[in-house]
Amino acid sequence: MNPYNQRQRFRTQQESGTTSGMCDNYLQANMLVLPKEYAFDFLLFCLRNPKPCPIVDVLEPGITTPKIANADIRSDLPKYRIYRNGEFVEEVKDIQGVWRDDFVTFLIGCSxxxxxxxxxxxxxxxxxxxxxxxxxxxxxxxxxxxxxxxxxxxxxxxxxxxxxxxxxxxxxxxxxxxxxxxxxxxxxxxxxxxxxxxxxxxxxxxxxxxxxxxxxxxxxxxPQNVCLHAKPEIMISHAPGHMLITDQFEEKK
Amino acid sequence: MNPYNQRQRFRTQQESGTTSGMCDNYLQANMLVLPKEYAFDFLLFCLRNPKPCPIVDVLEPGITTPKIANADIRSDLPKYRIYRNGEFVEEVKDIQGVWRDDFVTFLIGCSxxxxxxxxxxxxxxxxxxxxxxxxxxxxxxxxxxxxxxxxxxxxxxxxxxxxxxxxxxxxxxxxxxxxxxxxxxxxxxxxxxxxxxxxxxxxxxxxxxxxxxxxxxxxxxxPQNVCLHAKPEIMISHAPGHMLITDQFEEKK
Missing domain, CATH: 3.30.2040.10 (PSTPO5379-like domain)
Incomplete structure (x- = not known):
């Protein structure tokens, strides 16, 4: 299945399992969403810690379509985790209900x-x-x-x-x-x-x-661990193993 | 002369010429200072445009000592340029008088x-x-x-x-x-x-x-050109050719 069709299955909640092994050769990414207020600090954190947090793409405040995937990041991952004040609150299949215009999305390389x-x-x-x-x-x-x-x-x-x-x-x-x-x-x-x-x-x-x-x-x-210290009012991540499948081929670098 | 001593000569304004050819083997850097309000956008701009804007170091709001130089970036460059609302205003030898606690400093690789x-x-x-x-x-x-x-x-x-x-x-x-x-x-x-x-x-x-x-x-x-569009209320840069001399040796990468 191509990435677009696979993401549609997540969007319509026909599927919500791990993306491991899906869409061979396409880059998958960790996702982290933070209010703009935290975005400079977190972007700098990623730059200073490229091994755990290699930046693949950053979406400006309110933007929901990455450059590297014809996707809506609010619905096209299989599962999300919501954290409030540094504490895990719930796992959901869609984040449209909590989305805000000041949310900045970071896509981070995965293993x-x-x-x-x-x-x-x-x-x-x-x-x-x-x-x-x-x-x-x-x-x-x-x-x-x-x-x-x-x-x-x-x-x-x-x-x-x-x-x-x-x-x-x-x-x-x-x-x-x-x-x-x-x-x-x-x-x-x-x-x-x-x-x-x-x-x-x-x-x-x-x-x-x-x-x-x-x-x-x-x-x-x-970043989910580091968040325990920063305690942002809200942070959203992919659920472990439940990544964004992008439209970009994997390559060295 | 070692970088520290050379920077002291700039700090005390005994010298204010180009740093070209100074302190052989030590990395020199372009400098750009912006209010925190612009810092996320500008850091992202640098990441997306690594050829003109390769990031060497970023100093968090109010910080005046880089990790890569035992320096005060408000006085240890030979000459600075101040821009207001996207327009060049003046060239000065010291920016202590205009410094603010919300200023974020970007050090960018030079040629x-x-x-x-x-x-x-x-x-x-x-x-x-x-x-x-x-x-x-x-x-x-x-x-x-x-x-x-x-x-x-x-x-x-x-x-x-x-x-x-x-x-x-x-x-x-x-x-x-x-x-x-x-x-x-x-x-x-x-x-x-x-x-x-x-x-x-x-x-x-x-x-x-x-x-x-x-x-x-x-x-x-x-970035000085790009600033004409963004029109930040204030932006400070090194004067062209008048760089920060760091304590770090030049190396590939």
Whole structure:
């Protein structure tokens, strides 16, 4: 199915599941909506923290159609999360009812792009084999502050075979708008992760008794974590794994 | 002289000339100051137009010390220009008197870095040989709009020997924070320049009767041009050629 038709299915709520694996070769993006009052601080936060928050597109106040997708961002994602004053409030399938003319939308690269590049180089990913959402963890790695936005990075983890690591680093570093190269390799404790079997988001993966080394990448859930500090009156994001499918092909950079 | 000492000479107004050729190997930057009200639009404008406006650093409202220089940006540049409602008002050596707590400072890469890289590869530059300020021109190349900021790109021109062009493109494309690769090669009329001997900023260079091809790069004077449209109540920039000398070494990227 092409991206437009797939988005129509979300818009009409015939479907509302994860977009993982959908519309092969098309770029998918994390979404974050904030009132204009917070937009400069957040844009600066993204610029200063390109690994968790690589900017793909920014929509000016009130604009609902991105440059990279013939879509309405208020209805064409499968599921959204609404946060008020830094607290998660509800998950919804449409945000037309809460939309305001001062809302600024940020589209942020997601890991689907680099995962596909890894697979194409025959690096298999356990969470995909086990049909799980990739495990994500809060860390002790501080993001660089920007105005009201501060907090630690959230990372996603893929456990690779030792001989795959160098290749995985090289492949992912060329996808700057898909989180780039890993932020840590090898020791979860060193970045504040006490128990690798208990992720903060997503699902735990089974290492299959093979020798596997955990590799951590910056994660687009970071802004949701940072939001706990900034406490904007309202913030809206995609639900994890439920991205905007764009009309743009995935490419390096 | 090291950057700190050189900046002190500007601060105490013992000197106020161009920074061209000063503090070898240290990054120099264009400066632009706007009220916070305009900061989101302008930051987005820079992101969408990285060739004329490659972001090097952004200082949050009221902050006067950049991360990349132990400097006071209100006094440590040799000369500033103040614009009100989009019109040039005056050139001054210090902006402490007009400084406000809601001022956001943008530091933007300048062409000195890539010029040095060209020289190191034995591509000589006529404006330097002739001791002139590089010629700059208004063009018909539209910038990508962002909020209140719209307008055409300003470019700088260096006339190269035909056999130098490929190398010059390759060298400059690796300096993304110094305007990157050329925006046009060869035909001034095609980008709206009627008379190459009459630049809009800087000084005309003599082609020396050799075969030379004009090569055009995005220029940090672009925001000053774009400002004519946005008409912010106040905007402050460095005077052309009178940059902030930072404490950071020049490097590719």
């Amino acid at each position: 689907f792009t680099f995962e596909k590049a890894l697979l194409e180089d025959e690096i298999n990913l356990l969470h995909q084999e086990q049909r799980k959402v990739v495990p994500m963890y809060k860390t002790n790695i501080p993001c660089e502050e920007a105005g009201r936005f501060k907090g630690n990075m959230v990372v996603s983890m893929r456990a690779l075979k030792p001989e795959e690591i160098d290749r995985a680093v090289k492949i992912t570093e060329s996808f700057e708008t898909s989180h780039g190269s890993p932020v840590h390799i090898g020791n979860p404790a060193e970045i504040g992760i006490d128990d690798i079997t208990v992720p903060d988001y997503g699902e735990s993966v089974d290492f299959n008794e093979e020798e596997r080394i955990p590799v951590f990448w910056g994660c687009g859930v970071t | 000195f870095t890539f010029e040095k890289a060209l020289l190191e590869d034995e591509i000589n530059l006529l404006h330097q040989e002739q001791r002139k300020v590089v010629p700059m021109y208004k063009t018909n190349i539209p910038c990508e709009e962002a909020g209140r900021f719209k307008g055409n790109m300003v470019v700088s021109m260096r006339a190269l020997k035909p056999e130098e062009i490929d190398r010059a493109v390759k060298i400059t494309e690796s300096f993304e924070t110094s305007h990157g690769s050329p925006v046009h090669i060869g035909n001034p009329a095609e980008i709206g320049i009627d008379d190459i001997t009459v630049p809009d900023y800087g000084e005309s260079v003599d082609f020396n009767e050799e075969e030379r091809i004009p090569v055009f790069w995005g220029c940090g004077v672009t």
